[in-house]
Amino acid sequence: MEKFDRIRIGGLKVLEEGACVASSSPLADHRLGPAVCAPLARARINLSFLTHVAGDREVLCTASDTGEAALALLKTHADPAGSLALKPGTAILAVFPHDKRPEVIGTFIKSLARTPVVLHGLASSPSAITAVLSSSRIKPAVERLFEHFYFPGFASPEEFFSAQAPPKEYLEKVVATYQEKVNKVYWIIPQSDLDLWGMSIASADILAGFAAALMEMGQLGLIIPFLVALPGLGSQEFILSFSTARRQPGGDDHGSEVRRILRNHLPEIRPMRLTPVAGIFLHGPHFGDRYGIAHSLVAALDQAHISLLALSCTISSISLIIRQHELAAAQVILGNTFAAPVEAG
Amino acid sequence: MSSKYILIVDDDPDLVETVAMMLEAKGFEVGKAYDGIEGEEAIKKRRPDVLILDVMMPRKNGYELCKELKSNKWTNEIPIILLTAVGEAVPTTSYSHAEGMAVEAEDFIPKPVDAATLVEAVLRLL
Numbered sequence: 001m002e003k004f005d006r007i008r009i010g011g012l013k014v015l016e017e018g019a020c021v022a023s024s025s026p027l028a029d030h031r032l033g034p035a036v037c038a039p040l041a042r043a044r045i046n047l048s049f050l051t052h053v054a055g056d057r058e059v060l061c062t063a064s065d066t067g068e069a070a071l072a073l074l075k076t077h078a079d080p081a082g083s084l085a086l087k088p089g090t091a092i093l094a095v096f097p098h099d100k101r102p103e104v105i106g107t108f109i110k111s112l113a114r115t116p117v118v119l120h121g122l123a124s125s126p127s128a129i130t131a132v133l134s135s136s137r138i139k140p141a142v143e144r145l146f147e148h149f150y151f152p153g154f155a156s157p158e159e160f161f162s163a164q165a166p167p168k169e170y171l172e173k174v175v176a177t178y179q180e181k182v183n184k185v186y187w188i189i190p191q192s193d194l195d196l197w198g199m200s201i202a203s204a205d206i207l208a209g210f211a212a213a214l215m216e217m218g219q220l221g222l223i224i225p226f227l228v229a230l231p232g233l234g235s236q237e238f239i240l241s242f243s244t245a246r247r248q249p250g251g252d253d254h255g256s257e258v259r260r261i262l263r264n265h266l267p268e269i270r271p272m273r274l275t276p277v278a279g280i281f282l283h284g285p286h287f288g289d290r291y292g293i294a295h296s297l298v299a300a301l302d303q304a305h306i307s308l309l310a311l312s313c314t315i316s317s318i319s320l321i322i323r324q325h326e327l328a329a330a331q332v333i334l335g336n337t338f339a340a341p342v343e344a345g
Numbered sequence: 346m347s348s349k350y351i352l353i354v355d356d357d358p359d360l361v362e363t364v365a366m367m368l369e370a371k372g373f374e375v376g377k378a379y380d381g382i383e384g385e386e387a388i389k390k391r392r393p394d395v396l397i398l399d400v401m402m403p404r405k406n407g408y409e410l411c412k413e414l415k416s417n418k419w420t421n422e423i424p425i426i427l428l429t430a431v432g433e434a435v436p437t438t439s440y441s442h443a444e445g446m447a448v449e450a451e452d453f454i455p456k457p458v459d460a461a462t463l464v465e466a467v468l469r470l471l
Binding site for chain 2: 010013094096097125126127128152153163164184185186187283284285286315316317340
């Protein structure tokens with residue numbers, strides 16, 4: 001068997017018994033709030049995962065028993081030109097912490113590409129990189145992760161699986177109903193001077209090339225504060241969107257380096273760069289246990305006419321990318337919407 | 346002055362990261378563990394000045410670990426803050442409030458945690 005230099009990392013996590021709904025609406029912008037988040041919030045459906053890229057598509061996950069209901073709700077609000085698909089029997093696989101290191105994120109993607117798995121979604125949280133997979137592929141995916149990562153808490157995949165509580169018992173333990181009038185967030189952290197990269201790749205087969213690009217970015221001291229990947233509906237196409245910054249703020253523009261690396265590893269791809277953008281990271285609103293959190297956020301930004309360029313809700317946090325000149329207004333809006341300390345940007 | 350060592354044990358990696366950032370910003374040295382067993386191992390390696398412990402975790406939950414630490418003469422003086430989702434904000438979980446109250450932690454803070462409250466609680470226990 002091929003030997004790899006394993007990266008030491010804190011841990012991994014599997015959230016089983018999910019269902020994944022993918023929606024695509026290439027002709028309609030600003031529909032995330034009214035057509036996706038609002039109806040799900042009204043129906044009190046908890047989301048365990050949500051990703052969005054502006055003007056194009058979303059992937060969301062719910063508990064398995066609410067997947068059909070989520071699909072039905074989205075259908076009633078769907079753009080006639082759009083598409084919707086339900087994938088039952090999914091699970092979320094996460095490794096953490098990535099510390100925004102491209103090599104950790106890249107190794108996670110490389111490991112999935114080598115398993116191989118069908119990727120239904122990919123997203124970063126402030127600490128974790130997560131993927132949505134079919135439950136049936138979790139075991140081989142975890143086995144492969146152990147070839148690329150060293151997890152101090154578990155000596156082997158067998159040890160990891162034997163330590164997992166039965167899914168039902170685990171769900172009973174973690175599902176809770178919060179009753180706050182204003183949703184509490186641990187911390188809202190803005191990050192300015194980012195680039196947002198977007199690209200369409202023909203199939204997940206070349207994700208390994210993207211993983212290699214990320215690892216080279218790591219060697220240059222870049223960080224990846226945000227990443228989402230959303231598969232196309234009825235095709236093998238993928239949309240990848242990620243932000244980059246230097247580990248130390250300031251310094252020369254790194255856009256040309258990133259573009260060069262992407263072209264080296266993905267010669268067929270034409271990456272688009274939007275700059276400057278800003279990220280806002282809402283740590284720990286526990287959106288997965290509290291229906292309506294994503295709706296509160298999206299509705300507040302919509303009301304303030306702030307355009308959401310990309311969004312990821314995974315693990316317990318929400319990360320969003322907006323245009324830099326809208327950062328100050330977004331901070332005020334989010335400070336009014338959530339009970340949280342806000343760190344100055 | 347040597348910095349105080351705070352250990353955070355929680356299976357939510359985003360929470361661990363957030364609390365670590367908050368405490369590091371205050372000059373604390375921070376250790377991280379992601380379930381009760383890992384937390385136990387981390388305590389064996391280095392005794393924390395304060396332990397922040399989540400209740401709901403796989404393998405060994407926070408109540409179990411707290412009880413074990415408080416019944417061991419080598420660890421019973423470690424101040425423990427239990428982060429619990431069994432407070433007023435969260436009435437429906439499989440953990441009972443009574444079970445929590447029977448555990449001799451120094452402080453209980455309901456989730457979602459207020460950052461300032463948590464830092465104040467740590468400072469109070471040092």
